[in-house]
Amino acid sequence: MKLHLGVALAALALAGCSSMSATQGAPETTVATAVLRPMEMPPITIYHLEGRRSERIVWLMEELNLPYTLVFKRGDLAGSMAEIRKVNPGMPVAPTVTIGDQVMTESGAIIETIINRYAPGKLTPAINTSDYADHLIWMHHAEGSLAGRVIADYRVWMIKPPTTRSPLVDSDAEVQFAEDWLAKHPYFGGAEFSAADIMMVFPLNFAMKLNIVDETKYPKINAWKARMEERPAYKRMLAKARPDGLIGSPPALPARPPVAPRPGQQ
Ligand SMILES: N[C@@H](CCC(=O)N[C@@H](CS)C(=O)NCC(=O)O)C(=O)O
Missing domain, CATH: 1.20.1050.10 (Glutathione S-transferase Yfyf (Class Pi); Chain A, domain 2)
Structure with a gap:
Protein backbone atom coordinates (compact mmCIF):
# COMPACT_ATOMS: atom_id res chain seq x y z
CA MET A 1 0.00 0.00 0.00
CA LYS A 2 1.29 3.44 -0.83
CA LEU A 3 1.65 5.75 2.13
CA HIS A 4 1.59 9.42 1.18
CA LEU A 5 2.61 12.37 3.30
CA GLY A 6 -1.02 13.30 3.94
CA VAL A 7 -1.84 9.79 5.12
CA ALA A 8 1.21 9.72 7.37
CA LEU A 9 0.19 12.98 8.99
CA ALA A 10 -3.37 11.75 9.35
CA ALA A 11 -2.01 8.73 11.21
CA LEU A 12 -0.11 11.11 13.47
CA ALA A 13 -3.29 13.05 14.10
CA LEU A 14 -5.21 9.88 14.92
CA ALA A 15 -2.41 8.82 17.23
CA GLY A 16 -3.18 11.81 19.37
CA CYS A 17 -1.31 14.86 18.07
CA SER A 18 -4.44 16.66 17.00
CA SER A 19 -6.47 15.76 20.06
CA MET A 20 -4.08 17.46 22.47
CA SER A 21 -5.62 20.47 24.08
CA ALA A 22 -4.27 23.98 23.74
CA THR A 23 -3.17 23.85 27.36
CA GLN A 24 -0.71 21.08 26.45
CA GLY A 25 0.84 23.47 23.98
CA ALA A 26 0.37 21.10 21.04
CA PRO A 27 -0.18 22.40 17.54
CA GLU A 28 -3.73 22.78 16.29
CA THR A 29 -5.14 20.19 13.93
CA THR A 30 -4.85 22.44 10.91
CA VAL A 31 -1.45 21.08 9.91
CA ALA A 32 -2.63 17.49 9.73
CA THR A 33 -6.01 18.18 8.17
CA ALA A 34 -4.55 20.62 5.66
CA VAL A 35 -2.41 17.94 4.05
CA LEU A 36 -5.19 15.33 4.05
CA ARG A 37 -7.29 17.30 1.63
CA PRO A 38 -6.07 20.10 -0.60
CA MET A 39 -6.25 23.45 1.13
CA GLU A 40 -8.30 26.15 -0.48
CA MET A 41 -5.95 27.92 -2.85
CA PRO A 42 -5.66 31.71 -2.83
CA PRO A 43 -4.83 33.48 -6.09
CA ILE A 44 -1.36 32.57 -7.34
CA THR A 45 0.61 34.96 -9.55
CA ILE A 46 3.83 33.92 -11.27
CA TYR A 47 6.24 36.74 -12.13
CA HIS A 48 8.13 35.38 -15.06
CA LEU A 49 11.14 35.87 -17.31
CA GLU A 50 10.88 34.07 -20.65
CA GLY A 51 13.13 31.01 -20.88
CA ARG A 52 14.16 31.19 -17.21
CA ARG A 53 13.49 29.21 -14.05
CA SER A 54 9.98 30.62 -13.62
CA GLU A 55 8.99 28.19 -16.38
CA ARG A 56 9.15 25.50 -13.71
CA ILE A 57 6.19 26.98 -11.84
CA VAL A 58 4.14 27.47 -14.99
CA TRP A 59 4.86 23.86 -15.98
CA LEU A 60 3.93 22.66 -12.47
CA MET A 61 0.60 24.50 -12.53
CA GLU A 62 -0.16 23.07 -15.97
CA GLU A 63 0.67 19.54 -14.76
CA LEU A 64 -1.63 20.03 -11.77
CA ASN A 65 -4.36 21.84 -13.73
CA LEU A 66 -4.38 24.62 -11.15
CA PRO A 67 -5.27 28.23 -12.03
CA TYR A 68 -2.66 31.00 -11.99
CA THR A 69 -1.93 34.43 -13.36
CA LEU A 70 1.23 34.86 -15.39
CA VAL A 71 2.93 38.26 -15.43
CA PHE A 72 5.65 39.16 -17.92
CA LYS A 73 6.31 41.60 -20.75
CA ARG A 74 6.45 39.57 -23.91
CA GLY A 75 9.83 39.85 -25.65
CA ASP A 76 11.09 42.31 -23.04
CA LEU A 77 13.20 40.75 -20.28
CA ALA A 78 14.01 44.16 -18.74
CA GLY A 79 10.30 45.00 -18.68
CA SER A 80 9.50 41.65 -17.07
CA MET A 81 12.22 42.24 -14.48
CA ALA A 82 10.69 45.65 -13.70
CA GLU A 83 7.42 43.82 -12.88
CA ILE A 84 9.33 41.49 -10.55
CA ARG A 85 11.01 44.43 -8.81
CA LYS A 86 7.63 45.95 -8.02
CA VAL A 87 6.66 42.96 -5.85
CA ASN A 88 10.12 41.82 -4.78
CA PRO A 89 12.59 44.71 -4.69
CA GLY A 90 14.87 43.00 -2.16
CA MET A 91 15.50 39.84 -4.23
CA PRO A 92 14.31 40.43 -7.78
CA VAL A 93 14.60 36.97 -9.34
CA ALA A 94 12.47 34.68 -11.45
CA PRO A 95 10.47 32.93 -10.23
CA THR A 96 8.92 35.35 -7.83
CA VAL A 97 5.48 34.06 -6.94
CA THR A 98 2.71 35.48 -4.81
CA ILE A 99 0.46 33.01 -3.02
CA GLY A 100 -2.30 35.16 -1.63
CA ASP A 101 -0.38 38.04 -0.10
CA GLN A 102 2.84 36.10 0.57
CA VAL A 103 5.79 36.67 -1.75
CA MET A 104 7.90 33.57 -2.42
CA THR A 105 11.19 32.93 -4.16
CA GLU A 106 13.17 29.68 -4.70
CA SER A 107 11.52 27.47 -7.25
CA GLY A 108 11.96 24.32 -5.15
CA ALA A 109 10.30 25.89 -2.12
CA ILE A 110 7.48 27.27 -4.27
CA ILE A 111 6.89 23.85 -5.84
CA GLU A 112 6.85 22.03 -2.50
CA THR A 113 4.49 24.62 -1.00
CA ILE A 114 2.04 24.39 -3.89
CA ILE A 115 2.05 20.59 -3.98
CA ASN A 116 1.86 20.04 -0.23
CA ARG A 117 -0.95 22.55 0.25
CA TYR A 118 -3.03 22.42 -2.91
CA ALA A 119 -2.24 19.05 -4.51
CA PRO A 120 -1.05 16.77 -1.69
CA GLY A 121 0.51 13.56 -2.92
CA LYS A 122 0.71 14.70 -6.56
CA LEU A 123 3.99 14.60 -8.50
CA THR A 124 5.65 13.14 -5.39
CA PRO A 125 6.48 9.46 -4.80
CA ALA A 126 4.83 7.78 -1.83
CA ILE A 127 6.65 8.72 1.36
CA ASN A 128 7.49 5.13 2.38
CA THR A 129 9.38 4.38 -0.86
CA ARG A 242 7.81 31.17 -24.11
CA PRO A 243 5.52 32.26 -26.97
CA ASP A 244 8.39 33.52 -29.17
CA GLY A 245 10.94 30.82 -28.33
CA LEU A 246 14.07 31.54 -26.34
CA ILE A 247 14.90 35.21 -26.12
CA GLY A 248 17.93 36.96 -24.66
CA SER A 249 19.89 33.77 -24.07
CA PRO A 250 23.41 34.24 -22.73
CA PRO A 251 26.02 33.38 -25.41
CA ALA A 252 27.15 29.76 -25.64
CA LEU A 253 30.78 29.06 -24.78
CA PRO A 254 32.97 28.81 -27.87
CA ALA A 255 34.10 25.35 -28.97
CA ARG A 256 36.19 24.17 -26.08
CA PRO A 257 39.82 23.23 -26.50
CA PRO A 258 40.71 19.96 -24.75
CA VAL A 259 41.18 20.37 -21.03
CA ALA A 260 43.67 18.19 -19.22
CA PRO A 261 41.89 15.59 -17.11
CA ARG A 262 41.68 16.07 -13.40
CA PRO A 263 44.50 14.46 -11.44
CA GLY A 264 44.10 10.70 -11.17
CA GLN A 265 41.55 10.48 -13.99
CA GLN A 266 41.63 9.65 -17.70
N1 LIG B 1 17.61 29.35 -6.79
C1 LIG B 1 16.67 30.26 -7.38
C2 LIG B 1 17.36 31.00 -8.53
C3 LIG B 1 16.55 32.16 -9.08
C4 LIG B 1 17.32 32.91 -10.15
O1 LIG B 1 18.50 33.25 -9.98
N2 LIG B 1 16.66 33.19 -11.30
C5 LIG B 1 17.31 33.89 -12.38
C6 LIG B 1 16.60 33.62 -13.69
S1 LIG B 1 16.74 31.94 -14.19
C7 LIG B 1 17.24 35.37 -12.13
O2 LIG B 1 16.18 35.88 -11.87
N3 LIG B 1 18.36 36.06 -12.25
C8 LIG B 1 18.38 37.49 -12.14
C9 LIG B 1 19.64 37.95 -11.47
O3 LIG B 1 20.43 37.09 -11.04
O4 LIG B 1 19.79 39.14 -11.37
C10 LIG B 1 15.43 29.48 -7.83
O5 LIG B 1 15.54 28.25 -8.04
O6 LIG B 1 14.34 30.05 -7.94
Missing part, protein backbone atom coordinates in the same frame (compact mmCIF):
# COMPACT_ATOMS: atom_id res chain seq x y z
CA SER A 130 13.05 4.84 -1.70
CA ASP A 131 11.82 6.88 -4.68
CA TYR A 132 10.59 9.51 -2.22
CA ALA A 133 14.10 10.11 -0.86
CA ASP A 134 15.60 10.05 -4.37
CA HIS A 135 12.96 12.52 -5.55
CA LEU A 136 13.89 14.88 -2.70
CA ILE A 137 17.61 14.50 -3.44
CA TRP A 138 17.09 15.58 -7.06
CA MET A 139 14.58 18.29 -6.10
CA HIS A 140 17.34 19.89 -4.05
CA HIS A 141 20.33 18.82 -6.13
CA ALA A 142 18.95 20.74 -9.13
CA GLU A 143 19.57 24.12 -7.50
CA GLY A 144 21.80 23.28 -4.55
CA SER A 145 24.50 21.53 -6.60
CA LEU A 146 23.90 21.33 -10.35
CA ALA A 147 22.76 24.86 -11.18
CA GLY A 148 25.35 26.48 -8.93
CA ARG A 149 28.20 24.50 -10.46
CA VAL A 150 27.25 24.92 -14.11
CA ILE A 151 26.68 28.65 -13.69
CA ALA A 152 29.98 29.05 -11.81
CA ASP A 153 31.82 27.11 -14.54
CA TYR A 154 30.13 29.17 -17.24
CA ARG A 155 31.26 32.40 -15.60
CA VAL A 156 34.81 31.16 -15.10
CA TRP A 157 35.08 29.99 -18.72
CA MET A 158 33.76 33.34 -19.97
CA ILE A 159 36.48 35.16 -18.04
CA LYS A 160 39.41 32.81 -18.66
CA PRO A 161 39.11 29.24 -19.99
CA PRO A 162 40.90 26.86 -17.63
CA THR A 163 43.58 24.52 -18.97
CA THR A 164 43.09 21.70 -16.47
CA ARG A 165 40.00 20.24 -14.89
CA SER A 166 39.24 21.23 -11.36
CA PRO A 167 39.86 18.52 -8.76
CA LEU A 168 36.47 19.48 -7.33
CA VAL A 169 33.12 18.36 -8.73
CA ASP A 170 32.64 20.34 -11.93
CA SER A 171 29.93 20.60 -14.59
CA ASP A 172 31.09 17.50 -16.47
CA ALA A 173 30.95 15.44 -13.28
CA GLU A 174 27.56 16.88 -12.41
CA VAL A 175 26.01 16.11 -15.79
CA GLN A 176 27.61 12.66 -15.88
CA PHE A 177 26.05 11.96 -12.46
CA ALA A 178 22.61 12.78 -13.90
CA GLU A 179 23.36 10.67 -17.00
CA ASP A 180 24.34 7.68 -14.83
CA TRP A 181 21.12 8.05 -12.82
CA LEU A 182 18.98 8.08 -15.96
CA ALA A 183 20.78 4.97 -17.23
CA LYS A 184 19.12 3.12 -14.34
CA HIS A 185 15.87 5.05 -13.75
CA PRO A 186 13.31 6.50 -16.16
CA TYR A 187 12.81 9.67 -14.08
CA PHE A 188 14.72 11.64 -11.49
CA GLY A 189 12.08 10.67 -8.92
CA GLY A 190 12.58 7.00 -9.81
CA ALA A 191 9.74 5.05 -11.45
CA GLU A 192 7.39 7.93 -12.24
CA PHE A 193 7.45 11.50 -13.42
CA SER A 194 7.68 13.86 -10.44
CA ALA A 195 8.43 17.46 -9.55
CA ALA A 196 12.13 16.52 -9.48
CA ASP A 197 12.00 16.27 -13.28
CA ILE A 198 10.52 19.76 -13.40
CA MET A 199 13.44 21.02 -11.30
CA MET A 200 16.12 19.29 -13.40
CA VAL A 201 15.25 20.49 -16.92
CA PHE A 202 16.50 24.07 -16.53
CA PRO A 203 20.05 23.42 -15.27
CA LEU A 204 20.61 20.53 -17.68
CA ASN A 205 19.45 22.67 -20.60
CA PHE A 206 21.70 25.49 -19.39
CA ALA A 207 24.72 23.19 -19.23
CA MET A 208 24.09 21.58 -22.60
CA LYS A 209 22.77 24.45 -24.70
CA LEU A 210 25.46 26.88 -23.57
CA ASN A 211 28.17 24.35 -24.36
CA ILE A 212 29.33 24.13 -20.77
CA VAL A 213 29.37 20.37 -21.37
CA ASP A 214 29.39 18.49 -24.67
CA GLU A 215 25.71 17.64 -25.13
CA THR A 216 26.44 14.76 -27.52
CA LYS A 217 28.00 12.79 -24.65
CA TYR A 218 24.76 12.33 -22.72
CA PRO A 219 22.26 10.15 -24.66
CA LYS A 220 20.15 9.27 -21.61
CA ILE A 221 19.64 12.91 -20.67
CA ASN A 222 18.78 13.77 -24.27
CA ALA A 223 16.20 10.97 -24.41
CA TRP A 224 14.70 12.05 -21.07
CA LYS A 225 14.55 15.70 -22.21
CA ALA A 226 12.73 14.63 -25.38
CA ARG A 227 10.17 12.81 -23.18
CA MET A 228 9.73 15.88 -21.00
CA GLU A 229 9.18 18.07 -24.06
CA GLU A 230 6.46 15.68 -25.28
CA ARG A 231 4.37 16.16 -22.15
CA PRO A 232 1.17 18.08 -22.92
CA ALA A 233 1.64 20.27 -19.83
CA TYR A 234 5.19 21.16 -20.93
CA LYS A 235 3.86 22.13 -24.35
CA ARG A 236 1.16 24.29 -22.76
CA MET A 237 3.87 25.91 -20.64
CA LEU A 238 5.91 26.70 -23.75
CA ALA A 239 2.91 28.20 -25.54
CA LYS A 240 2.10 30.47 -22.60
CA ALA A 241 5.50 31.24 -21.09
Whole structure:
Protein backbone atom coordinates (compact mmCIF):
# COMPACT_ATOMS: atom_id res chain seq x y z
CA MET A 1 0.00 0.00 0.00
CA LYS A 2 1.29 3.44 -0.83
CA LEU A 3 1.65 5.75 2.13
CA HIS A 4 1.59 9.42 1.18
CA LEU A 5 2.61 12.37 3.30
CA GLY A 6 -1.02 13.30 3.94
CA VAL A 7 -1.84 9.79 5.12
CA ALA A 8 1.21 9.72 7.37
CA LEU A 9 0.19 12.98 8.99
CA ALA A 10 -3.37 11.75 9.35
CA ALA A 11 -2.01 8.73 11.21
CA LEU A 12 -0.11 11.11 13.47
CA ALA A 13 -3.29 13.05 14.10
CA LEU A 14 -5.21 9.88 14.92
CA ALA A 15 -2.41 8.82 17.23
CA GLY A 16 -3.18 11.81 19.37
CA CYS A 17 -1.31 14.86 18.07
CA SER A 18 -4.44 16.66 17.00
CA SER A 19 -6.47 15.76 20.06
CA MET A 20 -4.08 17.46 22.47
CA SER A 21 -5.62 20.47 24.08
CA ALA A 22 -4.27 23.98 23.74
CA THR A 23 -3.17 23.85 27.36
CA GLN A 24 -0.71 21.08 26.45
CA GLY A 25 0.84 23.47 23.98
CA ALA A 26 0.37 21.10 21.04
CA PRO A 27 -0.18 22.40 17.54
CA GLU A 28 -3.73 22.78 16.29
CA THR A 29 -5.14 20.19 13.93
CA THR A 30 -4.85 22.44 10.91
CA VAL A 31 -1.45 21.08 9.91
CA ALA A 32 -2.63 17.49 9.73
CA THR A 33 -6.01 18.18 8.17
CA ALA A 34 -4.55 20.62 5.66
CA VAL A 35 -2.41 17.94 4.05
CA LEU A 36 -5.19 15.33 4.05
CA ARG A 37 -7.29 17.30 1.63
CA PRO A 38 -6.07 20.10 -0.60
CA MET A 39 -6.25 23.45 1.13
CA GLU A 40 -8.30 26.15 -0.48
CA MET A 41 -5.95 27.92 -2.85
CA PRO A 42 -5.66 31.71 -2.83
CA PRO A 43 -4.83 33.48 -6.09
CA ILE A 44 -1.36 32.57 -7.34
CA THR A 45 0.61 34.96 -9.55
CA ILE A 46 3.83 33.92 -11.27
CA TYR A 47 6.24 36.74 -12.13
CA HIS A 48 8.13 35.38 -15.06
CA LEU A 49 11.14 35.87 -17.31
CA GLU A 50 10.88 34.07 -20.65
CA GLY A 51 13.13 31.01 -20.88
CA ARG A 52 14.16 31.19 -17.21
CA ARG A 53 13.49 29.21 -14.05
CA SER A 54 9.98 30.62 -13.62
CA GLU A 55 8.99 28.19 -16.38
CA ARG A 56 9.15 25.50 -13.71
CA ILE A 57 6.19 26.98 -11.84
CA VAL A 58 4.14 27.47 -14.99
CA TRP A 59 4.86 23.86 -15.98
CA LEU A 60 3.93 22.66 -12.47
CA MET A 61 0.60 24.50 -12.53
CA GLU A 62 -0.16 23.07 -15.97
CA GLU A 63 0.67 19.54 -14.76
CA LEU A 64 -1.63 20.03 -11.77
CA ASN A 65 -4.36 21.84 -13.73
CA LEU A 66 -4.38 24.62 -11.15
CA PRO A 67 -5.27 28.23 -12.03
CA TYR A 68 -2.66 31.00 -11.99
CA THR A 69 -1.93 34.43 -13.36
CA LEU A 70 1.23 34.86 -15.39
CA VAL A 71 2.93 38.26 -15.43
CA PHE A 72 5.65 39.16 -17.92
CA LYS A 73 6.31 41.60 -20.75
CA ARG A 74 6.45 39.57 -23.91
CA GLY A 75 9.83 39.85 -25.65
CA ASP A 76 11.09 42.31 -23.04
CA LEU A 77 13.20 40.75 -20.28
CA ALA A 78 14.01 44.16 -18.74
CA GLY A 79 10.30 45.00 -18.68
CA SER A 80 9.50 41.65 -17.07
CA MET A 81 12.22 42.24 -14.48
CA ALA A 82 10.69 45.65 -13.70
CA GLU A 83 7.42 43.82 -12.88
CA ILE A 84 9.33 41.49 -10.55
CA ARG A 85 11.01 44.43 -8.81
CA LYS A 86 7.63 45.95 -8.02
CA VAL A 87 6.66 42.96 -5.85
CA ASN A 88 10.12 41.82 -4.78
CA PRO A 89 12.59 44.71 -4.69
CA GLY A 90 14.87 43.00 -2.16
CA MET A 91 15.50 39.84 -4.23
CA PRO A 92 14.31 40.43 -7.78
CA VAL A 93 14.60 36.97 -9.34
CA ALA A 94 12.47 34.68 -11.45
CA PRO A 95 10.47 32.93 -10.23
CA THR A 96 8.92 35.35 -7.83
CA VAL A 97 5.48 34.06 -6.94
CA THR A 98 2.71 35.48 -4.81
CA ILE A 99 0.46 33.01 -3.02
CA GLY A 100 -2.30 35.16 -1.63
CA ASP A 101 -0.38 38.04 -0.10
CA GLN A 102 2.84 36.10 0.57
CA VAL A 103 5.79 36.67 -1.75
CA MET A 104 7.90 33.57 -2.42
CA THR A 105 11.19 32.93 -4.16
CA GLU A 106 13.17 29.68 -4.70
CA SER A 107 11.52 27.47 -7.25
CA GLY A 108 11.96 24.32 -5.15
CA ALA A 109 10.30 25.89 -2.12
CA ILE A 110 7.48 27.27 -4.27
CA ILE A 111 6.89 23.85 -5.84
CA GLU A 112 6.85 22.03 -2.50
CA THR A 113 4.49 24.62 -1.00
CA ILE A 114 2.04 24.39 -3.89
CA ILE A 115 2.05 20.59 -3.98
CA ASN A 116 1.86 20.04 -0.23
CA ARG A 117 -0.95 22.55 0.25
CA TYR A 118 -3.03 22.42 -2.91
CA ALA A 119 -2.24 19.05 -4.51
CA PRO A 120 -1.05 16.77 -1.69
CA GLY A 121 0.51 13.56 -2.92
CA LYS A 122 0.71 14.70 -6.56
CA LEU A 123 3.99 14.60 -8.50
CA THR A 124 5.65 13.14 -5.39
CA PRO A 125 6.48 9.46 -4.80
CA ALA A 126 4.83 7.78 -1.83
CA ILE A 127 6.65 8.72 1.36
CA ASN A 128 7.49 5.13 2.38
CA THR A 129 9.38 4.38 -0.86
CA SER A 130 13.05 4.84 -1.70
CA ASP A 131 11.82 6.88 -4.68
CA TYR A 132 10.59 9.51 -2.22
CA ALA A 133 14.10 10.11 -0.86
CA ASP A 134 15.60 10.05 -4.37
CA HIS A 135 12.96 12.52 -5.55
CA LEU A 136 13.89 14.88 -2.70
CA ILE A 137 17.61 14.50 -3.44
CA TRP A 138 17.09 15.58 -7.06
CA MET A 139 14.58 18.29 -6.10
CA HIS A 140 17.34 19.89 -4.05
CA HIS A 141 20.33 18.82 -6.13
CA ALA A 142 18.95 20.74 -9.13
CA GLU A 143 19.57 24.12 -7.50
CA GLY A 144 21.80 23.28 -4.55
CA SER A 145 24.50 21.53 -6.60
CA LEU A 146 23.90 21.33 -10.35
CA ALA A 147 22.76 24.86 -11.18
CA GLY A 148 25.35 26.48 -8.93
CA ARG A 149 28.20 24.50 -10.46
CA VAL A 150 27.25 24.92 -14.11
CA ILE A 151 26.68 28.65 -13.69
CA ALA A 152 29.98 29.05 -11.81
CA ASP A 153 31.82 27.11 -14.54
CA TYR A 154 30.13 29.17 -17.24
CA ARG A 155 31.26 32.40 -15.60
CA VAL A 156 34.81 31.16 -15.10
CA TRP A 157 35.08 29.99 -18.72
CA MET A 158 33.76 33.34 -19.97
CA ILE A 159 36.48 35.16 -18.04
CA LYS A 160 39.41 32.81 -18.66
CA PRO A 161 39.11 29.24 -19.99
CA PRO A 162 40.90 26.86 -17.63
CA THR A 163 43.58 24.52 -18.97
CA THR A 164 43.09 21.70 -16.47
CA ARG A 165 40.00 20.24 -14.89
CA SER A 166 39.24 21.23 -11.36
CA PRO A 167 39.86 18.52 -8.76
CA LEU A 168 36.47 19.48 -7.33
CA VAL A 169 33.12 18.36 -8.73
CA ASP A 170 32.64 20.34 -11.93
CA SER A 171 29.93 20.60 -14.59
CA ASP A 172 31.09 17.50 -16.47
CA ALA A 173 30.95 15.44 -13.28
CA GLU A 174 27.56 16.88 -12.41
CA VAL A 175 26.01 16.11 -15.79
CA GLN A 176 27.61 12.66 -15.88
CA PHE A 177 26.05 11.96 -12.46
CA ALA A 178 22.61 12.78 -13.90
CA GLU A 179 23.36 10.67 -17.00
CA ASP A 180 24.34 7.68 -14.83
CA TRP A 181 21.12 8.05 -12.82
CA LEU A 182 18.98 8.08 -15.96
CA ALA A 183 20.78 4.97 -17.23
CA LYS A 184 19.12 3.12 -14.34
CA HIS A 185 15.87 5.05 -13.75
CA PRO A 186 13.31 6.50 -16.16
CA TYR A 187 12.81 9.67 -14.08
CA PHE A 188 14.72 11.64 -11.49
CA GLY A 189 12.08 10.67 -8.92
CA GLY A 190 12.58 7.00 -9.81
CA ALA A 191 9.74 5.05 -11.45
CA GLU A 192 7.39 7.93 -12.24
CA PHE A 193 7.45 11.50 -13.42
CA SER A 194 7.68 13.86 -10.44
CA ALA A 195 8.43 17.46 -9.55
CA ALA A 196 12.13 16.52 -9.48
CA ASP A 197 12.00 16.27 -13.28
CA ILE A 198 10.52 19.76 -13.40
CA MET A 199 13.44 21.02 -11.30
CA MET A 200 16.12 19.29 -13.40
CA VAL A 201 15.25 20.49 -16.92
CA PHE A 202 16.50 24.07 -16.53
CA PRO A 203 20.05 23.42 -15.27
CA LEU A 204 20.61 20.53 -17.68
CA ASN A 205 19.45 22.67 -20.60
CA PHE A 206 21.70 25.49 -19.39
CA ALA A 207 24.72 23.19 -19.23
CA MET A 208 24.09 21.58 -22.60
CA LYS A 209 22.77 24.45 -24.70
CA LEU A 210 25.46 26.88 -23.57
CA ASN A 211 28.17 24.35 -24.36
CA ILE A 212 29.33 24.13 -20.77
CA VAL A 213 29.37 20.37 -21.37
CA ASP A 214 29.39 18.49 -24.67
CA GLU A 215 25.71 17.64 -25.13
CA THR A 216 26.44 14.76 -27.52
CA LYS A 217 28.00 12.79 -24.65
CA TYR A 218 24.76 12.33 -22.72
CA PRO A 219 22.26 10.15 -24.66
CA LYS A 220 20.15 9.27 -21.61
CA ILE A 221 19.64 12.91 -20.67
CA ASN A 222 18.78 13.77 -24.27
CA ALA A 223 16.20 10.97 -24.41
CA TRP A 224 14.70 12.05 -21.07
CA LYS A 225 14.55 15.70 -22.21
CA ALA A 226 12.73 14.63 -25.38
CA ARG A 227 10.17 12.81 -23.18
CA MET A 228 9.73 15.88 -21.00
CA GLU A 229 9.18 18.07 -24.06
CA GLU A 230 6.46 15.68 -25.28
CA ARG A 231 4.37 16.16 -22.15
CA PRO A 232 1.17 18.08 -22.92
CA ALA A 233 1.64 20.27 -19.83
CA TYR A 234 5.19 21.16 -20.93
CA LYS A 235 3.86 22.13 -24.35
CA ARG A 236 1.16 24.29 -22.76
CA MET A 237 3.87 25.91 -20.64
CA LEU A 238 5.91 26.70 -23.75
CA ALA A 239 2.91 28.20 -25.54
CA LYS A 240 2.10 30.47 -22.60
CA ALA A 241 5.50 31.24 -21.09
CA ARG A 242 7.81 31.17 -24.11
CA PRO A 243 5.52 32.26 -26.97
CA ASP A 244 8.39 33.52 -29.17
CA GLY A 245 10.94 30.82 -28.33
CA LEU A 246 14.07 31.54 -26.34
CA ILE A 247 14.90 35.21 -26.12
CA GLY A 248 17.93 36.96 -24.66
CA SER A 249 19.89 33.77 -24.07
CA PRO A 250 23.41 34.24 -22.73
CA PRO A 251 26.02 33.38 -25.41
CA ALA A 252 27.15 29.76 -25.64
CA LEU A 253 30.78 29.06 -24.78
CA PRO A 254 32.97 28.81 -27.87
CA ALA A 255 34.10 25.35 -28.97
CA ARG A 256 36.19 24.17 -26.08
CA PRO A 257 39.82 23.23 -26.50
CA PRO A 258 40.71 19.96 -24.75
CA VAL A 259 41.18 20.37 -21.03
CA ALA A 260 43.67 18.19 -19.22
CA PRO A 261 41.89 15.59 -17.11
CA ARG A 262 41.68 16.07 -13.40
CA PRO A 263 44.50 14.46 -11.44
CA GLY A 264 44.10 10.70 -11.17
CA GLN A 265 41.55 10.48 -13.99
CA GLN A 266 41.63 9.65 -17.70
N1 LIG B 1 17.61 29.35 -6.79
C1 LIG B 1 16.67 30.26 -7.38
C2 LIG B 1 17.36 31.00 -8.53
C3 LIG B 1 16.55 32.16 -9.08
C4 LIG B 1 17.32 32.91 -10.15
O1 LIG B 1 18.50 33.25 -9.98
N2 LIG B 1 16.66 33.19 -11.30
C5 LIG B 1 17.31 33.89 -12.38
C6 LIG B 1 16.60 33.62 -13.69
S1 LIG B 1 16.74 31.94 -14.19
C7 LIG B 1 17.24 35.37 -12.13
O2 LIG B 1 16.18 35.88 -11.87
N3 LIG B 1 18.36 36.06 -12.25
C8 LIG B 1 18.38 37.49 -12.14
C9 LIG B 1 19.64 37.95 -11.47
O3 LIG B 1 20.43 37.09 -11.04
O4 LIG B 1 19.79 39.14 -11.37
C10 LIG B 1 15.43 29.48 -7.83
O5 LIG B 1 15.54 28.25 -8.04
O6 LIG B 1 14.34 30.05 -7.94
